[in-house]
Amino acid sequence: MPFSFIEIEEKKTKIIGFLFVFIIFFYFLTAYLILLVLVNTSLFSSVEDGGVRYFTLPSLQHTLIVFVVASVVGLLHWWASTSDLINKICGLIGAVPIDSKDTYHQYLKNIVEEVSVAIGGRPLEAWVLPSVSMNAFALEDFNGRAVIGVTEGLLTRLSRAQIEAVVGHEAGHIISGDCLSTTVTCALAEIYEEGSTHLASGLNKMRGRSSGVLVLVYMILAVMRFFSSLIRYFISRQREYRADAVSTRLTRDPLSLAEALKLISTNWRGSGAQGEKLQSIFIMNPAYNGLDEKEGLFSDMFSTHPPIKNRIGILLNMAHLDEKTLEENLKNFKRVSPIAEVETKIEESDLGRKWFAFIGQEWQGPFGISELKNMPALTPEDWVRPDGSQGVIHAYEDKALLGLFSKDAGAGDKEKSLCPHCKVSLEEVTYEGAPMLKCNYCQGVFVEEGKVSRILIRQDKQFSEEIARLGKTLISEKQKFAAKQGTDNVWALDCPKCSRKMLRQFFVYSYPVEVDRCAYCGGTWFDKYELEILQYLYENKEVLFKQGLT
Amino acid sequence: MIIMLVLLAAILLVGGWFFTTYNSLVSLKVRVENAWSQIDVQLKRRHDLIPNLVEAVKGYMNYEKDTLERVIKARNQAIDASSIKDKAQAENFLSSTLKSLFAVVERYPDLKANQNVLKLQEELTSTENKISFARQYYNDEAGRFNTQILIVPGNIVAGAVGFTQRDFFQIEDKTEKEVPQVKF
Structure with a gap:
């Protein structure tokens, strides 16, 4: 272990204490600056001597008041940011706890549990970020609760050993103690991002009012922006190397981590709109940043992640391999799916x-x-x-x-959902590992909110000729179709979950598959083939759209 | 008088040193024991999973009865083992029989298409990994403890209070990191 337990605890307390003092000091400085401006403008009628203005410092009394106010604001900020840390940040980036019915999520849970054993039995929670991108993150709060999250895209495209290495890296952040400070830093900075967005929108409404207030608000805005960029200085790039080292120590498999890093770096690593603000919690910077790939003091200070080339280089060195072998490995890399083969060809033969x-x-x-x-x-x-x-x-x-x-x-006497067409009870099945309800008469399926994206991301399904043909026809005939918005009541289907009328619409306009969606619960009903066609279009979009255009 | 003071100081110093060394050794020992209990938990989990797997594949495998019997036998042996060395040996044997069972599963397309079997296989793979991680953690901790009671200040204290070296939990395979990999 890089540090002993006591050293880690000491280091943690030091960083957290430093952050706390910094925040109070920062508020004081801001408030003092504002005070300085106020005192030196005519509002507080400063000393005027024959038309010549002198620069004056605020009185000690004012300074003290400002200090008290700054401390209170600082404390409030601290309290607001650090209560319920994990849930807040997870909410921001859109991460969700694993779904125990989902095969892929169960698989992730197993891997996270394995790593938890490897670090000596400390419990780790597994979370998932429903995104096509490939990335992973770790969070920790003051109570020692630790969360490791990965994106659906990463879960789908990496092998078991590679995911294990990535999770090991995240666990490395947690046991070497830098995760807590990163989490707190992110939570602190996050308030500014949020605040400045709110202020900016508020500002538009205020236009035309007293200009003094406007200037003040602009000042606060600028300072907030500055602060949220400043806060990155606290995060050292070195911790990424250290976490890589811990991962290797745990899994004894530097090659898998190198492979995983290479794969992540060559894919899109974004994690949704908000993720970019919280870049330091991720294994790799979600927003591509040229600075990350550079060395030297300047980038050491401003960037949160070290150059990927260096990281891979160090790992390959550990494995006694060179880059060529890595590329060769990746070329021959074939992932083994945790999904049973039979599922991928929904008993077409039967x-x-x-x-x-x-x-x-x-x-x-x-x-x-x-x-x-x-x-x-x-x-x-x-x-x-x-x-x-x-x-x-x-x-x-x-x-x-x-x-x-x-x-x-397994059906039991649970309250059953009915197929909107055939009115028979739906059966719980998993498709590409995602749970859904299926009608065995008409082969339609009902997918709950948020689960369609999982199916689109995963690529275990082999498409039959028929699906491919239907998909291609749909694309070439795209212009002729128009979704029936607001169907009349006779044709509208009832949502199997909440029994309200569903709306018939395109899934999205770029994938013109007509589906029925429940506006109330967000679930989607796919008639026979509709889901497969949508999936086919999504997974083959490059090829198809090129063909469609010519 | 001065001699008395010096003597007292010396006794205090030596005593203080003795106790701090003793305490650090004890905390190391507790960690080793904790690590050992981790292995036990995972081993038990594996022993519980095996009958389920055997039950799930039994119907499909008419000609492989002896493979299944060997797995069951190895499992029962592993449960009965008590000392660390015996346990390590029995678990190694169990791992190798499981490996051959998984190899057999490979030959049955019906089994590979059964989500239930696949799930059990994934659970077992995960448990195997957990066992090897727990073993790795235990060996790390045991190694640290063994070093501390061998090197100079520690060995005096350990000798006085009777701390002995811990056995490593070893597997015969040379490839330490290789866990039986299951191909689906």
Whole structure:
């Protein structure tokens, strides 16, 4: 370990104390400057001697008052920023706790737990940032609660070992003690960003009023902007190297970390609009910053992250490898999906099959698989005969039918959602690891708010010819379509979750797939194929749009 | 008088030194024990998962009964082991039988397509990783403790109060960092 436990604690307290003093001092300085301006303007009728103005300092009494006010404001700021630290920052960047029903999230939880064991059993929470970008972050608060978050994009594109290395890096920030100070610094700076945005919008309304107030507000605004940029000085770039070192110590796998860094650096690492303000909590600066890639005193002071080349270089050195091997590795890199293969081809083959079933002392049918599924009389012991074959077997002996029974087991007597078309109960399934509700009659699915993005980001699904054809047609015929905004009530579907009427609209205009959306809960109903087509369009956008234009 | 004072000071100094050294050794020892209990937790988790996995794959594997039996046997042996050395040995054996089980799973496309089996496999892989991380942490801590009771100030105190070296939790494989990797 780079530091002993006591050293870390001492260092933490020192930095936090320094930040606290700095904030009070900063407020004092600001208020004092304002006071100075006020005293020297005519408002406070300064000493005038035959038309010549003299520069005057405020009296001691005023200075004291200013000091007290500054301390109170500083304390309030401190209190406001540091209470509920983690939830606040996570809310800002849009991170959410993991969804225990989601296969990918469970997988992340396992990895984070593994790393937690590696650092000696300290509990770590796993959070997810629903974004296509690749990045990871760590947060810690005063109670020792620690959070490690990664983006969906990273979860989808890196291998297990690489994610482990990235999580190890974040854990490195937490155990070497720089995470708390970074989190606090971010929370402190964040108020200024927020404040200056509010002020700027307020300013527009105030235009034309007394100019004195305007000047004052402008001054505060400028100072706030300055402060939020100033606060970065507290964050040393060295801590990134240190966290890389800890990660290597934990996973004994410098190569995976180097690979992960390389992959992250060559992909988009942005994390939404707000993320860029809080760059120092991420493994790699979300906003590309030329300064990061430079060395020297100047960039050491102003930048939060060291040059990626250096970081990879050090790691490769540890692994006794050179850059060529890394590139070679990445070229041959193939990720293993945690999703079962069967899911990726939603039993297309079984859909066409038919069975005769021996029910009520007579042969009935032929039935499709979805009909059998919703037939309450069918038990695993019943005799069935696949269409086109003469052999009679038990229902459980047919693999496709066996699947029906095992899925039924978990259904329970929970309040069931109904398919808006067929009015039969929907079944909970996972698709690319994301939980959703599916109708076995019409093959439509209902996806709750925020989960569509997960499916779009993940790439486990192999698309059939038919989907590709439909997708291409949709793009080339795009202009002919117009979404029916505000459909009449007869055709509007009921939301399976909250039973309100849903709106028929394009998913988004660039992906002209028509879907039904519930304005109340944010859930989306996809009819058969609609989800796959949307996914196909999203994942092949470059190719498709180029074709569509020519 | 002066001699008495000097003697008193010397006794105080030596006593103070003795106790600080003793305390730091004890805190190291506690950390080692804590690290050991971490391994135990993970080992138990693995022992609990194995019957589930065997149950899930049993139906599919008619011709691989002996692989499954070997896994079960290795698991029972691992549960019975008590000393650190025995445990390490039994767990190694269990790891290798699991490896062969996973290799067999590879040959059955039906199994690879079963999300339940896949989930169990992921859980087991994760537990294997946790075991190896816990072992690594334990070995680090044990190593630190062993060094402290061997080097000069520590060995006197350790000799006086009877601290002995801790066994490392070792695996036979040369490739220390290699955990049985499961390919899906």
